[in-house]
Amino acid sequence: MDIKYKPHIAPSADRQLFNAKFSHDGNLLIAGSYQGDIRRFDLTTEEPTELSPIGGHHGWVQAIAVHPTENILISGDSWGKLQAHDYTQPEPAPIWSIEQAHDGWLRSIAFSNDGQWLATCGKDQVVRVFQTKNGKLQHELKGHDADVYHVSVRPLDNALVSADALGKVIHWDMKKKSPLREFDASETFLAHRLQDVGGVQCMIFSNDSGTLLVGGTRPKNGGTVQGIPIAIGFSWESTEQTFLRELGTTSDCYCEDLAFHPQGFLMAVTSGTPGTGKLQFIDLEKQDSEDPIFMLTNLSNCHSLDVHPDGKMIAVTTTVRGSNGNGRKVDADGNYLGNTSPIQLLVPDVPEQPPNS
Amino acid sequence: MTMKPSTNSLCTPDEHQVSRRQLLGMTAAAGALGLGGLGGLVNPLIADDMKSKEKQVLFIWIDGGMSQLESWDPKPNTQFGGPFRSIPTSIPGIHLSELMPRTASIMHKLALDRGVSTFDNSHSAGVPRINRGDPKDRGVVYPYFGSAVANLMGPGDSGLPPYVWVKPGSGGFKYQDAGFLGPKYGALAIGEGEAPPNILLPGQFDDDSNNERNALRKFANKQYKSQRPPTFSEAQDFVYDTAQALMQRRSLFDDPDPADVERYGDTPLGRDMLIGRKMIEAGVRFVKVNSYGWDTHGDNFNGHASLMPRFDQAFTAVVEDLDQRGMLDHVLVIAMSEFGRTPRINGHIGRDHWPEAWSIAMTGTGIKQGAMIGETNEQGTWVTSEPHDIGHFFHTWFNALGIDSEHTEYINDGQPLPIANDDCTPIRELLA
Known part of the structure; x- marks a missing residue:
């Protein structure tokens, strides 16, 4: 498979951003910020244009999910607030809002396949399921012993899984509101000195729903966390580990996000020491090969990944280069500046055809 | 005098x-x-x-740099504020990070300075400079605070060494802290909560035979000392006497009470803080309790989400225990790092080193409980009140211990040396 991508354009806001996602029609790019709002970029203009932010949040808006068919955005913040908005409105007002959907940091949101319900998780170690149309709580699922970092829904049958900071992945029986099975991703966790390091950073199901893939790191130490980024595959049927791929060296650290390309291969992004970031394409059919079928290594701290509905453009949320440094770094006017998060929009790198060919 | x-x-x-x-x-x-x-x-x-006066010091050293924004000086919902909320404390109007609920409940027993501004942003320079109080360069290596207190205040009546360092990792005698004071004022390090090796009398010796051995040793030492300057044998005597004292106090290293473990936390810091309390109760003049692993250039927020609650639990437990025993009347408690962490959040979702604006907490003897001083701006980037360097704190702590820091000097081979940076003065608002 010969496929290459190249950076095309990189819209950025005046704040750092999380998890840029395309709207279901591909016209907007949406990302939560590090300061209590959601940033939107119009992709229908010649250059991406930033629209007015969606407010009402506090702290970090790390968790967002775009409805599969409607113009609904669900967002959750690090103070536990959950909101629904019509993201196409010029100045969106919330459709509904829950101030304390979780006690503290809300980490991840996942829609059911038909978008009728959504699952959330967070620092309070609980997974909750809400109705999309009105935000009514449907289920409260308890069984984790640590912060729950990620939720995901299986495409084939809406099975709900959640993963935590200790590397435990739970498949929930939603009728009984109890764990049905567990997957062991504890390889992603290390207790180092006083610190809990790692945990599952992301999850995705294979296109046939037969494999659950989780991403994280194999931690080496806490503090300035280092570790080898890994993607682990589990058989959905047996819960056994069937796949393990190292995605870099210890300085590459975390596998931050996973997605499947419409052509069937797995995509992964990593973020490590400041300035270190990779996008790589992995052919799961070639498990005997450790080499990715394509890799971009010149991206800086890749934190999320999404595929445009056209199946071509890829959005990778990064951090501006030179983001780190001890002590004061001020501009010419003495202002202390924060970092930003260029959202790298990547397009297929196809050789230009000569005229009249 | x-x-x-x-x-x-x-x-x-x-x-x-x-x-x-x-x-x-x-x-x-x-x-x-x-x-x-x-x-x-x-x-x-x-x-x-x-x-x-029986003054003592419990010095809690958070090695690597605790983030002030995830602890003592939260700036929630600002550009650099991070994900966490702030919570009210027992002092109206004073908030801490949500990661410190226990500390928040005893805030009225503490003093806090949020206006700390120091100079070194590297560990290699910052750790020794902070620990030595950033004295002016006078061509000598100044002692760490523990060695300084050991020298200025002596060992007390406990018979135990005056400076004990409870830490993860290796133990042993760490003479380097003493600087020009000489090795005797170094730290006896207790590593991993383990008693120093060989403090149990070998089984073949009873008390009588041990006394005979000691008599022989003393005789030999007397002969040795008579022909050499006393400094030659001093350090050797000190180490031996220390070992003897520890042999008499083996119970200090007994397994802790499970109820204490539960209150302090079943963590390395909980363990070491508990040993630190025992050492203070036993009369050790200066006890340093050390926690490593706080240099969160990467994954700062998940890191502090697990680090801070463990600090919060152990710190609160020891302050409450000392308070309930009436020991805060004579024990100075200090919690600090070598610097804070940058407001700016780097690409590894970490914070780097930030000496420009950070916080130090303290309580106990000589300290005004409930004193909340120093301010940073809305973004937490700079100190907006009068900045306090480490020299100010050395003056403050010496005065809290009853030592007139502005007029007491070391005499090093005839050279008078101020015990604290002579450009700085005590922070009166922190003193009782």
């Missing part, structure tokens, strides 16, 4: 002369009494003066 402080915050040359004369005289007297002979250091009579 206590010298009276001048009303002027800066010393005058006359005061230095008097001070030097007094101190040299004190040293001579101390030597005559068999208390000195330490190269002219001033400590013996000050130590006598301090003895009655």
